[in-house]
Amino acid sequence: METGKTQLEIDDALVQHLLSAQFPQWAALPIRLVSPGGWDNRTFRLGEHMLLRMPSAADYASQVEKEQQWLPRLAPLLPLPIPVPLAIGKPAAGYPWKWSIYRWLDGDTARSAQIADPHDFATGLAQFLIALQMIDTKGGPPPGPHSFYRGGALTIYDAETRAAIAALKSKIDAAVATEVWEAALKTIWRDPPVWVHGDISPGNLLVKAGKLNAVIDFGQLTVGDPACDLAIAWTFFTGESREAFRTMLPFDPGTWARARAWTLWKCLIIAAGLIDSNDTEAAQPLRIINEVLTDHRVKT
CATH class of the missing domain: 3.30.200.20 (Phosphorylase Kinase; domain 1)
Known part of the structure; x- marks a missing residue:
């Protein structure tokens, strides 16, 4: 959204x-x-x-x-x-x-469906992303407004992110959030561009009989940096499933730093937009923000 x-x-x-x-x-x-x-x-x-x-x-x-x-x-x-x-x-x-x-395509979204084995679900999604990233990108659309700059540089959202951090300074560790953001801005994707779904989220993953059955909504499809497709590590996976997903996708630390930043940006703007009107709905993005900050402390 x-x-x-x-x-x-x-x-x-x-x-x-x-x-x-x-x-x-x-x-x-x-x-x-x-x-x-x-x-x-x-x-x-x-x-x-x-x-x-x-x-x-x-x-x-x-x-x-x-x-x-x-x-x-x-x-x-x-x-x-x-x-x-x-x-x-x-x-x-x-x-x-x-x-x-x-x-x-049959299935209920992962947002509401019962998942039989979170570890299997995480590795199945990782295998899908690996296959997507291996497809020839010749002629594919580069990042731009059509993808809301998914697959591109985080700098497009720099001012928006810093403003949201300032707005939420009483709710989050603003210093660490800024550190996460700035660490990501120091990195770039150095490999050839790959296919990027652009919105790998629970609402775009269909589950049937407890298993991942389909991936939908390719509106933000682009070719570029795959870091944004890794945000689901924090927005949906936890514990062992998160580690299984990460292990299957052995990107360099810089790519994971940008993945944390993409996650942070999205949750920051959602939470900042809700914080004055609906503290209950803001609780979920704030929880994810704290998990991203904790992961940054552990991994760096």
Whole structure:
């Protein structure tokens, strides 16, 4: 989720109108809003075997053609299912952007699903990322606004991060948070760019029968530095599963330093935005921030 974006209202009636006009062969199928839904896109289940993804704001619109172009090429080379586009819709009926129809992938998100073996889950995700990073990146999209600069340099978020640290100075160890951030800024990715999912989070990992079944939402797909894809080590994994994930991905200390910084940045801006209005919701990002700071103390 990126904050501060103006979103368009997207409802069943709009979806039905677009389908009837552009894909009449599917217009009679039932339409159901997927809940909980994402922020970047509104997702609707279409019948039993398809779904629609519709960008919710202009900042996400460029992701549609990127996914249409690259996901069919990546899918055969990955060890887990990813979304496969079936069709691309055109702007119409007051809806200003292109949109996609995909095959439906079974599973509940890791945010709510019961995971049978966290260690196995962590290593399975690590294997997926390894496979993704091994795919030829020729012609792949470099980091930019379409990926919210995932895969790129952390410096784009420097001022925002320092402002959030200052806003939370009564809630966190601001000195150590600044140390984590500045340590990461001193490092760079020196290897050739690799494929980066850009939003490896519990809401984008599907679980079926207790196991990792699919990886979804490639809107922030890019080629560059994979550090941002490692943030799940702190946002989801703990203890043995975190160490298993880290062991499977033996990046240099600088890459892990940037991974901590990406995690810190996201949790800082979320917590800073909630701290005055909802202390309960701020508790989770604050907990992750403290775990990142503790990990920094241990690993450095």
